[in-house]
Amino acid sequence: MSWQVFAQSLLFGIFVGGLYGLAAVGLSLVFGVMKMLNVAHGELLMLGGYATFWFFSLYHIDPFLSLLPSAFILFVIGMGLYKGLFSPLSKLHEEVKIKNSLLIGFGLSLIFHNLAIRLWTADERSVSVIYSGWGFSLFGLRFPFIRFSGLVLATIVILALHQFLTKTYFGKAIRATTENWESAALMGINIEKTSMISFGFGAALAAMAGTIVSVGYAIHPAMGLEWTLKALIVVVLAGLGNIGGAFFAGVLLGAVESVSTLFVGPYMEVVGLVIFLLVLELKPQGLFGKSIA
């Protein structure tokens, strides 16, 4: 195998890994603030992808422009889901809370999956813009324009999120709630409102990932579970609730999966899961997590 094949696989892996990271960051944010696991996260990503697809098909809006409206729609849907379904769990004990959030999430994922088939059929769809085939070569490596800009976009979104979480008062309130919600409440932070908006942000981040998937790859109603699993693996790799680490862990998983295709072919998913198990076994606090005392 030439180094070029290897490097090209690595590059494509990093492109898709940026999306794993983006999907995982949303899941991690929600888990951090609420200590709830939203297993319908992949379905929110799917809905975001469809929003972008329909913006393009019906109104010919460029997917990179409809990114924000799609994210906004999912932001609102996310806040509604929190208010209607997840908020009542927030008063429960931590263990019961996480179990119940799993049940609600599974229910939601079934509903969204079937609703999507019903509304939009099970066909695989993708947004094909004029610049779909564009790209450039560097050091003999192929950089498809859309996948490359997808990674750039994902990076920008993560950096913006990081700025928001570290520089603004509300962002700090989100981090404080993640670290210790009781103390956060004692600071005068409205936990219910913070949770609702964080859930909205989580959904909006999923929608952005879904948008990029709909252009660079393809979307279909059954894609949710697959993306939830990727995001879960990445979140565990990074350490639960570690928002910054989730992006790097996503890129890492994408790269490892892609490169391992060269050696084990279709079993590449297994490699990701093996890493997942190894990390759980050897460093349960995650690659970038601090040990929990």
Place this chain on the structure above:
Amino acid sequence: MLEIEKINVSYGDLQALWDVVFEVNQKEIVALIGPNGAGKTTTLKSVSGLLRPFAGEIKFEGVEVGKMQIHKRVEMGISLVPEGRGLFPGMTVLENLELGAFTAKGRSSKEETLKQVYGLFPILEKRKKQAAGTLSGGEQQMLAIGRGLMSKPKLLLFDEPSWGLSPLLSKVIYEVIGQINSSGVTILLIEQNVRIALELAKRAYIIENGRIVNQGDSQNMLNDQHLREAYLGTESV
């Protein structure tokens, strides 16, 4: 200022407070003392809103707050320096202080209060970029108190301020609590270190098994024979 009227609090089926009654007047320092598990922390949690009594009333400046959400009570001027400090360990000292000033009132006077807090605890200014989790125990308690002050509270609640501190540091912390009180903040504190609490507070209540069993002037309590035997050991004061 604060009137607790016959509150009853339970954790599930386990009742922790029974008809607890006491009051704190403006500018006072009141101590609530008693053995481990008597209901001291439960009482403070009920006042701050972390727990809600199933019966009875909590009145703050004449307003019933017993069913109000925690953040609303902070906005009204009740601030708690919690048991074990409850800092945000991964965030910097400055971020912890800024979060203390999260309410509209706190935010509008943030810079000014920050100066006061740095005046009380100069070490916090030196450590402001450091993660709160890396501070020593004494510094963490200073940060917790400073953070509690950032909301400009009218009533400051302390849960075991001497917890985990050396006698010398406890003394320093208690002197600062006295200073905070002289600047006009009303104080309710609970403490297992009975002597240090009674020496600072004007009045005290004793709580045992979830009931208030005695109350009075701190000085009298320090001289009370039964109390000395029960809480202060037999040494003379």
